[in-house]
Amino acid sequence: VSIDHAKRVIEQGRARWRSLRQRTQSTLLMLAAASSITVGGHAYAMMLCFAVQFAMAKELFAFVSNAHAEENAPGEDTAALRRTTTTLRWYWFWTLSFAVYGRFAKYLYLGFMSAKEWNELLQNGAEVSPGAWLAMHHTFLSYCAYLVGLVYFVLTLRKGRYAYQFAQFAWTHMIVAATTMTGYFNVSNLLEGMIWFVFPLFLVIVNDIMAYVFGKIFGKTPLIKISPNKTWEGFLGAFVSTLVAALAMASYLQKFSYFTCPPSGDMYFRGIFSRSAKICAPNEPFIVSDKPITMFLGTVVGPLATKLTGIATVRCSMFMVHSLALGTFASAVAPFGGFFASGFKRAFKIKDFAATIPGHGGITDRMDCQVINSCFSSLYLSNFITHVGGSLTLGALLTKIELASDAHIVALYNALTKMIEARGLSVGIDPSIQTIVQT
Numbered sequence: 281v282s283i284d285h286a287k288r289v290i291e292q293g294r295a296r297w298r299s300l301r302q303r304t305q306s307t308l309l310m311l312a313a314a315s316s317i318t319v320g321g322h323a324y325a326m327m328l329c330f331a332v333q334f335a336m337a338k339e340l341f342a343f344v345s346n347a348h349a350e351e352n353a354p355g356e357d358t359a360a361l362r363r364t365t366t367t368l369r370w371y372w373f374w375t376l377s378f379a380v381y382g383r384f385a386k387y388l389y390l391g392f393m394s395a396k397e398w399n400e401l402l403q404n405g406a407e408v409s410p411g412a413w414l415a416m417h418h419t420f421l422s423y424c425a426y427l428v429g430l431v432y433f434v435l436t437l438r439k440g441r442y443a444y445q446f447a448q449f450a451w452t453h454m455i456v457a458a459t460t461m462t463g464y465f466n467v468s469n470l471l472e473g474m475i476w477f478v479f480p481l482f483l484v485i486v487n488d489i490m491a492y493v494f495g496k497i498f499g500k501t502p503l504i505k506i507s508p509n510k511t512w513e514g515f516l517g518a519f520v521s522t523l524v525a526a527l528a529m530a531s532y533l534q535k536f537s538y539f540t541c542p543p544s545g546d547m548y549f550r551g552i553f554s555r556s557a558k559i560c561a562p563n564e565p566f567i568v569s570d571k572p573i574t575m576f577l578g579t580v581v582g583p584l585a586t587k588l589t590g591i592a593t594v595r596c597s598m599f600m601v602h603s604l605a606l607g608t609f610a611s612a613v614a615p616f617g618g619f620f621a622s623g624f625k626r627a628f629k630i631k632d633f634a635a636t637i638p639g640h641g642g643i644t645d646r647m648d649c650q651v652i653n654s655c656f657s658s659l660y661l662s663n664f665i666t667h668v669g670g671s672l673t674l675g676a677l678l679t680k681i682e683l684a685s686d687a688h689i690v691a692l693y694n695a696l697t698k699m700i701e702a703r704g705l706s707v708g709i710d711p712s713i714q715t716i717v718q719t
Contacts, residue, residue, distance in 0.1 A: 303639035321551035322543040333463035335643040339634040340455040369452045379422035380464045386415045462651050465658040475539040480657035483610035484649045486525045491518035506623040519611040526607030530600045534566040565598030614653040621648035
């Protein structure tokens with residue numbers, strides 16, 4: 281008996297080692313691929329975001345089909361009904377993807393329009409290019425496309441299958457919303473600068489790895505019932521490790537203008553080797569300076585800490601300060617996206633959403649924490665960093681005024697002229713545009 285027990289223990293140890301080795305190999309391969317793409321250019325990073333979004337949707341659509349297999353019992357209309365359901369799933373996926381990614385393309389297109397195109401856009405009754413027309417009416421076209429799918433869904437409702445069809449309708453919308461939201465926030469962060477895309481992803485990856493390491497080495501106390509392999513030791517060890525890694529990574533990445541500057545010119549396709557990346561100068565929040573310790577500890581604890589340590593200032597950038605907030609969220613809240621996914625899988629009695637990545641499961645299994653973390657990082661960026669300094673992309677600004685009346689455009693021009701004079705700025709104005717406005 282003891283020999284059999286020893287054999288089982290040895291075999292379990294070998295199985296765990298094989299799993300760890302496979303998991304490590306997959307992790308290193310994914311990190312290498314993601315790193316190559318991110319330094320290659322922002323356009324390729326956008327493609328990566330969409331590829332991940334597409335893979336997640338594909339896995340979840342397959343999961344839903346398998347979960348409702350009992351409702352697809354053989355029948356004369358079952359095959360046609362399944363084809364219709366699949367068609368609608370992907371139709372709504374592409375429709376919402378067009379709405380989201382088309383919006384980004386709209387910003388970029390308006391930001392790079394030539395003076396001639398702007399003249400055509402500003403003149404009443406002038407014919408505009410197809411690209412400009414699509415940009416102007418993108419939101420309306422997206423809504424119309426969605427309505428086409430809604431009408432088709434209603435027309436395909438079949439008596440006796442209403443419950444199944446509306447269940448699929450709800451599943452499809454939840455899946456499309458979750459996957460597209462992840463892609464939207466990641467691309468939104470990316471357009472503010474590569475660092476805002478890479479850094480949040482990096483924090484979740486570090487937290488996930490360190491939770492696994494600390495849990496395997498020190499884990500004894502269960503953390504949460506729906507995920508029995510998670511322990512308090514792993515959670516706390518990952519928390520501290522992520523904060524340390526956040527400061528170190530923030531200090532390192534902020535040195536490179538390619539990461540800190542919003543994409544422009546040839547940065548989209550040439551990446552770190554682009555000319556635009558080399559001439560871009562860092563600005564807030566990446567400038568290192570002496571910050572008062574009261575900024576971190578408050579007006580009550582700060583002076584007390586100064587008396588005890590003699591330290592009145594800390595030399596760092598505001599990005600390093602923000603990195604602690606992002607690291608705290610990635611360590612304390614983002615893991616609950618994984619716990620939610622664990623509970624969801626247990627409810628349907630599956631181990632993983634798919635088997636796409638050896639040792640990890642599916643793309644969805646790796647992105648469960650990223651779904652809420654990408655959303656938080658984007659909202660944090662817009663609420664506490666970019667909008668605080670009044671930073672908006674040129675495309676976003678032009679989109680706000682694209683349908684303004686002639687009178688409002690002239691008023692805006694006059695207001696901007698006064699603002700430029702008040703700030704003592706000297707700028708060159710495209711003569712063709714100036715002529716149109718004065719006319």
